[in-house]
Amino acid sequence: MQDENRYARDKEICMHLGDDQERFTGAVVPPIFGNTLFTYPTLEELAKAESQEQNHYVYSRGSNPTVEIAEKKLAALERGEACRCFSSGMAAISATLFNSLKKGDHVLCIDNLYFSTMDLMKYLQKFGVEHSVVYSVSISEIENGIKDNTKVIYIESPTDMTYRLVDLQAVAKLAKNKGIRTIIDNTWATPLFQKPLEMGIDIVIHSASKYLGGHSDLLGGAVIASREIIDSLFHKELLLFGANLSPYEAALLLRGLRTLPFRMKAHQENGIQVAKFLETHPAVKNVHYPGLRSHPDYELGKRQLxxxxxxxxxELEDVHFEQVKKVVNSVELFQVGVSWGSFESLIYSRNNGKNADRLRKENQSPGLIRLAVGLEDCDLLIGDLKKALDRLL
Known part of the structure; x- marks a missing residue:
């Protein structure tokens, strides 16, 4: 009953929270405020608004009414105090890390992270920020990876490509005892299926380009946290970096959020069926999907997701590039491309025929293929995969 009540509340947030029809003359869809600036009757009133710009409309690089509605919805969905939206997921990640770190600090990265996030970690070295990776979700190994100068533990759960789960409550407790900030990229689960702030995580990040938008037609990111953290982020990284979300993109995000609860149920239904099929195919060695009982973190997932x-x-039984290429190039309904989280089904592998050793060092099999299962007919998707995999037999 508790999950049903939470789902009902989340559905109401997605569809109606912040839309404020009375304010917008009864419009069922809020208008797009495309203006760059907002004027005031007097210099004194403008000066007052500028002094508290996080709570007033002055210039759309800061606050904008259309963007604000999306921020209110996302904060409520994550059970956070406040949210700020950015022009991409990487803009949100970059702003959050710059807000959290200074010269001499260390970031502990947990297992596999999005490759651009790892590239950013390497870029931060030029500013005197170091990082290390624990290729494990074991709490004891995570604790052993903490240094005296560790200021951030950065998580994706499920992890990128391998989809292991991190015990968020345990990591949050460990970090709080040591005065370390915890940051999670929660894009895979969305706020509907995982609420890290309720488990003690400090900051949640989303790529709104994925499930939140859901139509492969917008770039956006979001950061949700306490009001204190978000206010600091607003005055520094949002205003100074200038990577704010456009009101036009925000309107697309609002459109996506209205159907998010319904789309995620459909993604889940298709995903579980596809994963179960893959488990039975003789050309497949392992399936990385936390919804399967065979997944090593299945029990944790039942508590956390x-x-x-x-x-x-x-993972394919035969990890050679020729076999990976044969599968990826043989499917028809699954399109070959990066990104994920929208209506279309996608297939992708990081194996490019020249990087097998590096993939192994990063705890990834060269025979690993990623699927983003979309909203097409599930039987057709399974038939498409079967035909491609059968070519390996």
């Missing part, structure tokens, strides 16, 4: 998205990975 309230649902499963459609993103998964599977």
């Amino acid at each position: 309230s649902g499963y998205s459609g993103l998964m990975g599977f």
